[in-house]
Every structure is written in C-alpha cells, then in structure tokens.
Amino acid sequence: MYTGLLxxxxxxxxxxxxxxxxxxxxxxxxKEKGAKIVHMILxxxxxxxVLTGIGLLIQWNFAFTFVLKGILAIxxxxxxxxxxxxxxxxxxxxxxxxxWIMFVATLVLVxxxxxxxxAF
Numbered sequence: 001m002y003t004g005l006l007x008x009x010x011x012x013x014x015x016x017x018x019x020x021x022x023x024x025x026x027x028x029x030x031k032e033k034g035a036k037i038v039h040m041i042l043x044x045x046x047x048x049x050v051l052t053g054i055g056l057l058i059q060w061n062f063a064f065t066f067v068l069k070g071i072l073a074i075x076x077x078x079x080x081x082x083x084x085x086x087x088x089x090x091x092x093x094x095x096x097x098x099x100w101i102m103f104v105a106t107l108v109l110v111x112x113x114x115x116x117x118x119a120f
Contacts, residue, residue, distance in 0.1 A: 009052035016045045065120045069113040076106040
C-alpha cells in the first residue's frame with residue numbers, strides 16, 4: 001500500500017504543477033471554457049494529492065519533516081489558487097510578484113523535502 005500511495009502522490013504532484021501552468025496560460029489566452037475545465041481538473045488533483053499525502057503521513061507516523069512538507073503543500077495550493085483566480089479576475093497586478101515568488105519558493109521547498117534533499 002505504501003508504494004501505491006507514494007507513486008500516486010508523486011505523480012499527482014507532477015500533474016498538478018503541469019495543470020497549473022496549462023490553466024494559467026489558458027486564462028492568459030482568454031480561453032475561458034478550456035481554462036475552467038482545466039482548473040476544475042486541477043482542483044480534483046489537489047484533493048488526490050492531499051488525501052494521498054495524509055495517507056503517507058499516517059504511514060510515516062507523522063514525522064516532523066513531512067508534517068512541515070504538508071503545511072508547505074497546503075500553502076502552495078493556496079498560492080496556486082490565488083494566482084489563477086486573481087489572474088482570471090485581472091486583480092493580480094499589485095500582489096503578482098509576491099504570489100509568484102512564494103509559489104516558486106514553496107514549490108522548491110516541497111520538492112526538496114519530498115526527495116529527501118532537505119531533512120530534519
């Protein structure tokens with residue numbers, strides 16, 4: 001069960017980041033229907049990612065490093081949603097660089113913790 005959760009979780013991360021960029025560029029290209037569909041699929045992958053992450057946390061007995069990764073992952077989902085929603089509403093102008101910097105920083109941290117490059 002562990003390997004199934006791990007592979008599902010890591011695959012959902014890769015697909016989530018890919019879908020995020022597809023949704024972002026569809027929104028920027030004013031393809032509203034396509035962007036809405038991709039955004040909904042992205043939200044489904046958020047749920048898959050969170051559920052498999054919780055399963056992995058249970059398997060690892062809530063190790064501090066992975067609890068921290070989970071908190072960072074939830075904040076990463078927040079930044080992704082804010083970028084997409086504010087871009088759609090054309091309200092990203094003032095806080096745009098902040099959200100993008102936080103998106104990149106948390107994504108790098110989550111990936112490095114996920115691959116055990118950073119461990120506590």
